[in-house]
Amino acid sequence: MPNASTMNNDNMRPLTIVADSNIASLNEFFNASTLGQETKRTVKIFAVTGRDINAQLIAELQPDVLLIRSVTPIGAALLADNNSVKFVGSATIGTDHVDQDYLAARNITFANAAGCSKHSVAQYVLTAILSLRPQYWQPSIAPVTLGIIGLGNIGSTLARYAHDLGWQVLGYDPLLPASNINNASLAQVLSQSNVISLHVPLTDRKDDANPSGSDYPTRHLIDKNALDTMPSETLLINSARGPVINAHDLVADIKHTGRQVVLDVFEHEPEISEDLLSKLAIATAHIAGYTVEGKLRGTQIIYDALCEKLAVTPAQSMHTLLPLNMFLWSELKAHPERLIKFYNIMQDDAALRSKLADGQVKGADFDQLRRDYHLRREWQS
Ligand SMILES: NC(=O)c1ccc[n+]([C@@H]2O[C@H](COP(=O)([O-])OP(=O)(O)OC[C@H]3O[C@@H](n4cnc5c(N)ncnc54)[C@H](O)[C@@H]3O)[C@@H](O)[C@H]2O)c1
Numbered sequence: 043m044p045n046a047s048t049m050n051n052d053n054m055r056p057l058t059i060v061a062d063s064n065i066a067s068l069n070e071f072f073n074a075s076t077l078g079q080e081t082k083r084t085v086k087i088f089a090v091t092g093r094d095i096n097a098q099l100i101a102e103l104q105p106d107v108l109l110i111r112s113v114t115p116i117g118a119a120l121l122a123d124n125n126s127v128k129f130v131g132s133a134t135i136g137t138d139h140v141d142q143d144y145l146a147a148r149n150i151t152f153a154n155a156a157g158c159s160k161h162s163v164a165q166y167v168l169t170a171i172l173s174l175r176p177q178y179w180q181p182s183i184a185p186v187t188l189g190i191i192g193l194g195n196i197g198s199t200l201a202r203y204a205h206d207l208g209w210q211v212l213g214y215d216p217l218l219p220a221s222n223i224n225n226a227s228l229a230q231v232l233s234q235s236n237v238i239s240l241h242v243p244l245t246d247r248k249d250d251a252n253p254s255g256s257d258y259p260t261r262h263l264i265d266k267n268a269l270d271t272m273p274s275e276t277l278l279i280n281s282a283r284g285p286v287i288n289a290h291d292l293v294a295d296i297k298h299t300g301r302q303v304v305l306d307v308f309e310h311e312p313e314i315s316e317d318l319l320s321k322l323a324i325a326t327a328h329i330a331g332y333t334v335e336g337k338l339r340g341t342q343i344i345y346d347a348l349c350e351k352l353a354v355t356p357a358q359s360m361h362t363l364l365p366l367n368m369f370l371w372s373e374l375k376a377h378p379e380r381l382i383k384f385y386n387i388m389q390d391d392a393a394l395r396s397k398l399a400d401g402q403v404k405g406a407d408f409d410q411l412r413r414d415y416h417l418r419r420e421w422q423s
């Protein structure tokens with residue numbers, strides 16, 4: 043069984059890491075002084091575009107460690123012919139791109155970055171709502187009910203901001219106990235909310251062929267049936283995973299109802315059809331979690347997990363890498379007119395729409411927008 047000693051004692055050989063070049067501060071976190079200070083082991087790091095991490099590359103480089111983000115599918119197709127990888131770290135919250143059963147069966151340690159961008163995504167959602175409906179800053183004039191589907195790290199963080207703004211929260215999460223926010227059925231959330239925001243993982247139904255699936259699958263959770271129960275004035279926001287909404291049904295719904303819809307994630311990502319894009323109130327290129335803080339926290343979490351695996355003491359901290367942050371939630375609350383300075387979401391919307399050509403946004407253009415994204419700052423609460 044691979045363990046710290048099999049990864050550490052092979053000191054003749056450098057610790058070899060293949061990593062997605064889109065991981066923040068890769069070289070600051072993964073180098074000989076932050077990983078090998080106790081063992082004197084050298085570190086070789088190959089930074090590659092996430093979609094280019096494939097079986098051939100892994101066979102060629104024989105890495106000990108794979109560090110990825112959400113665009114590299116991890117499973118048998120990538121690793122079947124490889125015996126060198128002992129640790130996979132995904133600097134993301136979502137894990138739907140990782141076959142964790144396969145990794146466990148191969149005794150490959152896996153770590154993801156749970157919660158790393160929970161404030162960033164919650165702030166993205168607030169910005170979308172308040173940009174489209176500025177009247178919601180004053181809930182006494184227009185009572186606001188925010189429906190939240192999925193009340194984990196992001197959903198519960200969003201609920202705290204909502205309460206702080208005086209909004210009511212109707213929440214649904216069948217996998218958590220009832221609480222002051224887990225207080226409604228799915229049908230109630232769908233039919234009684236002014237805004238619905240999705241914060242679930244992408245899951246498929248559990249069955250014999252898929253024992254690690256869910257009894258509450260989320261793929262196409264929002265389909266024609268669900269949309270039909272939502273009043274046409276209800277604003278729908280998806281910053282979870284694209285396939286949680288059936289894109290075909292959504293296009294038909296918007297045509298019929300004129301509903302305002304905000305998407306940061308798309309069913310056929312990284313491609314987006316003009317038919318869908320042209321109907322959205324706000325569309326962004328899967329950047330809801332893209333803040334300096336959110337991305338660095340993601341790196342820190344998988345770095346700490348790798349240190350644990352290697353049995354070395356962590357020697358790098360994101361706090362030494364963070365520039366000064368002047369964005370205060372208390373200031374924004376007192377000065378709603380400053381929202382555009384805190385986050386100009388319409389700029390991100392325009393950047394995505396500018397990539398539309400020949401009836402679609404192409405995958406390469408979508409990926410490039412994300413690679414070149416100027417990271418926002420998280421508002422401090
Ligand atoms: N757009 C982005 O940039 C971005 C950034 C971070 C995360 N995400 C996505 O957001 C998702 C949620 O993130 P999180 O940190 O809150 O995850 P989390 O695991 O902390 O919470 C997810 C919650 O969803 C609940 N859930 C599962 N199935 C459900 C169902 N059928 N109905 C209602 N609730 C259900 C779970 O019980 C859990 O409480 C991630 O899985 C990821 O895919 C997107």
Ligand SMILES: O=C(O)[C@H](O)[C@H](O)COP(=O)(O)O
Nearest residue numbers: 064111112113134135136331
């Ligand atoms: O799950 C997550 O953490 C996010 O969706 C993540 O921000 C996606 O970004 P990527 O990994 O594609 O850079």
